[in-house]
Amino acid sequence: LWSIMEFANPGLLGSAKSFRERYAVPVERHGSAEAAAQLRRITEPFVLRRLKTDKSIISDLPDKQEMKVWCNLTQEQASLYAATVTDMLSRIDGASDDISRRGLVLATMAKLKQVCNHPAHLLGDGSRLPGRSGKLARLEEICEEIAADGDKALCFTQYAEFGGMLQRHLSARLGCDVYFLHGSTNKSRRDQMVADFQDGPGAAVFLLSLKAGGTGLNLTAASHVIHVDRWWNPAVEDQAT
Numbered sequence: 287l288w289s290i291m292e293f294a295n296p297g298l299l300g301s302a303k304s305f306r307e308r309y310a311v312p313v314e315r316h317g318s319a320e321a322a323a324q325l326r327r328i329t330e331p332f333v334l335r336r337l338k339t340d341k342s343i344i345s346d347l348p349d350k351q352e353m354k355v356w357c358n359l360t361q362e363q364a365s366l367y368a369a370t371v372t373d374m375l376s377r378i379d380g381a382s383d384d385i386s387r388r389g390l391v392l393a394t395m396a397k398l399k400q401v402c403n404h405p406a407h408l409l410g411d412g413s414r415l416p417g418r419s420g421k422l423a424r425l426e427e428i429c430e431e432i433a434a435d436g437d438k439a440l441c442f443t444q445y446a447e448f449g450g451m452l453q454r455h456l457s458a459r460l461g462c463d464v465y466f467l468h469g470s471t472n473k474s475r476r477d478q479m480v481a482d483f484q485d486g487p488g489a490a491v492f493l494l495s496l497k498a499g500g501t502g503l504n505l506t507a508a509s510h511v512i513h514v515d516r517w518w519n520p521a522v523e524d525q526a527t
Contacts, residue, residue: 287329295332350527355428357420359402366401366408370394399515400445407448415455425452425514426459432510433460433490438483439510442526444496444517446470452514453493463488467503468495483507496526 288305291298299305309325312318359367374394381387400408404419415422425441432439443449446468453466465479483492484507492505496517511527 287325291329291332298328298332355424357424360418360420362405362418363401363420366405367398370397370401370408400448403443403445403448403515404451406451407445410447415451421514422452422455425512426456428510428512429456429460429491433462437490437510438508439491439512440505440508440526441491441493441512441514442496442523443493443514445515446495446498448514449493449495456491456493460490462490464491464493465489466493467498469498471498480505494526496522 288299288302288310292302300308309321312321313325371394374390378387378390381390397408402421404415404422406413406415406418417423429439429441441452443452449466449468453464457464465483467476467479471479479492480503483489483505492508494503513523513526517523
């Protein structure tokens with residue numbers, strides 16, 4: 287904010303040092319409502335903000351509906367989950383310092399997210415997908431309903447390897463193309479998939495890795511957005527949606 291205002295209105299917010307002392311530290315570190323209000327009063331005349339809730343911008347844009355879908359673990363998933371936690375606890379007991387313990391906890395959290403996606407995602411053994419994941423079973427139902435209604439959906443995952451598994455499985459399940467955009471997709475292939483998804487009748491589902499698909503895309507053909515696994519920063523998910 288200081289950099290933008292210094293460029294547009296030099297001196298408005300003082301020096302970078304004084305800005306940090308008067309606003310950045312009190313607001314970000316101490317949650318000062320007074321400093322935030324003062325900063326808002328100073329910058330408000332220069333900030334033009336457009337909200338999606340403003341009906342004067344797009345009068346026929348429907349309200350966004352968000353829904354969390356809870357899925358039970360299969361017996362295999364529950365067993366892997368328990369085993370992963372047990373392994374972490376035993377390794378933490380032998381950890382030599384706090385940094386090592388924290389690293390083990392973070393690594394285990396990532397493994398547990400993979401278990402919740404699918405056992406084959408954690409194991410990385412290329413084994414079959416059907417019937418082994420409660421989350422995958424529900425995703426299949428959602429995608430089938432969307433395709434049957436003639437709608438289109440974007441499906442985000444933070445794991446490129448899991449996206450590759452889903453692409454093959456959902457394509458066979460739905461009987462149509464399922465596109466997949468990830469960090470290794472070249473620009474020409476990306477542009478082709480976007481154009482086909484926007485204008486073509488073929489693909490009902492477009493899979494995207496969260497980092498590759500979260501910016502620089504405008505896929506207006508989709509009326510549904512699915513986050514298969516959650517990212518730690520909600521703002522990244524919001525931007526992707």
